[in-house]
Amino acid sequence: GSGSFLLHQTDSEKTLADRVDSQDSQVSDMDPNERSWPRQNSLSLREWDIPFDELQIEETIGVGRFGVVYKGNWHGSVAIKMLNMDDMDDKKTLETFKQEVANFRKTRHENLVLFMGACMKPPRLAIVTSLCKGMTLYKHIHVRKEKFNLSRTIRIAQQVCQGMGYLHAREILHKDLKTKNIFYENGKVVITDFGLFSVTKLCQGNRKGDWLTIPKGWLCYLAPEVIRSLKAGNQPDDTDLPFSTASDVYAFGTVWYELLYGEWPFHGQPPEGIIWQVGKGMKQPLTNIQASQDVKDILMACWAYKPVERPHFGNIQSTLLKLPKKRLARSPSHPIHLSRSAES
Numbered sequence: 362g363s364g365s366f367l368l369h370q371t372d373s374e375k376t377l378a379d380r381v382d383s384q385d386s387q388v389s390d391m392d393p394n395e396r397s398w399p400r401q402n403s404l405s406l407r408e409w410d411i412p413f414d415e416l417q418i419e420e421t422i423g424v425g426r427f428g429v430v431y432k433g434n435w436h437g438s439v440a441i442k443m444l445n446m447d448d449m450d451d452k453k454t455l456e457t458f459k460q461e462v463a464n465f466r467k468t469r470h471e472n473l474v475l476f477m478g479a480c481m482k483p484p485r486l487a488i489v490t491s492l493c494k495g496m497t498l499y500k501h502i503h504v505r506k507e508k509f510n511l512s513r514t515i516r517i518a519q520q521v522c523q524g525m526g527y528l529h530a531r532e533i534l535h536k537d538l539k540t541k542n543i544f545y546e547n548g549k550v551v552i553t554d555f556g557l558f559s560v561t562k563l564c565q566g567n568r569k570g571d572w573l574t575i576p577k578g579w580l581c582y583l584a585p586e587v588i589r590s591l592k593a594g595n596q597p598d599d600t601d602l603p604f605s606t607a608s609d610v611y612a613f614g615t616v617w618y619e620l621l622y623g624e625w626p627f628h629g630q631p632p633e634g635i636i637w638q639v640g641k642g643m644k645q646p647l648t649n650i651q652a653s654q655d656v657k658d659i660l661m662a663c664w665a666y667k668p669v670e671r672p673h674f675g676n677i678q679s680t681l682l683k684l685p686k687k688r689l690a691r692s693p694s695h696p697i698h699l700s701r702s703a704e705s
C-alpha cells in the first residue's frame with residue numbers, strides 16, 4: 362500500500378498467557394457430551410458470550426487494525442470492536458479469537474479498559490468493552506500538540522506502569538502498547554487492546570497474500586529482538602515474533618519519549634531505516650533534549666538492546682516516584698528540536 366512496508370508473518374503466535382487459557386477455550390468449542398474438562402470451565406467462558414442481536418450498534422468511532430470500532434449500547438454505552446476475519450471457517454482463527462477473549466476476561470484493573478464480553482459466533486465476531494471517553498494520548502500529543510508538564514507526565518506514566526504491571530502479573534502480554542491504545546481523561550489513564558495482537562494479523566486489510574502491512578507509527582514501539590525477527594521473516598517457515606514482558610517495556614519507553622518530547626522517535630524516517638537502526642541497537646539520540654538525566658535514564662533503560670537488561674514495570678514505577686516533579690520536561694521554545702537529527 363501507499364507508504365507501507367511489507368513483511369512476512371507467521372500464523373501461530375502463542376504466549377505463556379495464551380497457553381494458560383487455551384484449556385478453557387478448547388472446552389467451549391466441544392460438544393457438551395464429549396467434554397473431558399470440568400463443566401464449570403466451559404460455563405465460565407460462555408458467561409462472556411454476548412448474543413449479537415442484543416447489541417445496538419450506533420455510529421462508527423474509527424477503523425483500526427481489527428476492523429471497524431462502533432459506539433453502541435449494551436446495558437449502557439459500549440465500544441464494539443468488530444473483527445473482520447480472513448477466513449471465518451478456519452477453526453484456528455476462531456480458536457485464536459477465543460484465546461484472546463479468555464485472556465481479556467481475566468483483567469480487572471482501574472487503568473485497563475473494562476471487558477464486557479464478546480460475540481463468538483462466526484461470522485459475527487466482536488469484542489465489547491466499556492466506551493472510553495476523552496482522547497487517546499496519541500490525540501493529545503500528536504494531533505492537539507498538547508504539552509504536559511513533568512508532574513503530569515509522571516502521573517500518566519505511573520498509571521500506565523500500574524496497568525501494565527498488573528497485566529504482566531496476570532501473565533498477559535500487551536504486545537501493542539502505543540499512545541493510540543492509551544486513553545486519558547480527567548487525569549485518568551485507561552489502556553486498551555492488550556493481548557489482541559494475535560487476532561489483528563488474522564484480520565482482513567492487514568494482509569496481502571502472506572504479507573502483513575506495517576502501519577505507520579508502529580515500528581518505533583517494536584523492540585530490537587522483535588524487529589530483527591521481522592527482518593528474518595522472509596523465510597516461509599519463520600518462527601513466532603519474540604514478544605515478552607521486556608518488549609512491552611521497550612514500547613513503554615517509546616510512550617515515555619512521546620510524553621516528554623511530543624514526537625515519535627525516528628520521526629520522519631522510512632521504515633527500512635528504522636528497522637536497520639533499531640536492529641543494530643541504535644537509539645534515537647537524546648543529546649539535544651532538555652530533560653534531566655534521570656528522565657533520560659528511564660528511556661535508555663527501557664530501550665536497552667538486551668531484553669534482560671530492561672527494567673520491570675515495578676522498577677520503573679519506583680524510579681518515577683523519585684523523580685523531581687518541578688521542571689518542565691519540554692521547553693516551549695524547543696519543542697521539536699530533538700527530532701531534527703532524525704529528519705535530516
Ligand code: ADP
Binds near residue numbers: 474490491541542553
Ligand atoms: P488503533 O488503536 O490503531 O487506533 P483500533 O481499532 O484500536 O485502532 O481503534 C479504532 C478507533 O476506535 C480509534 O479511534 C480508537 O481510539 C477508537 N476506540 C477503540 N477502542 C475504544 C474504546 N474502548 N472506547 C472509545 N474509543 C475506542
Ligand code: MG
Binds near residue numbers: 425542553
Ligand atoms: Mg486500539
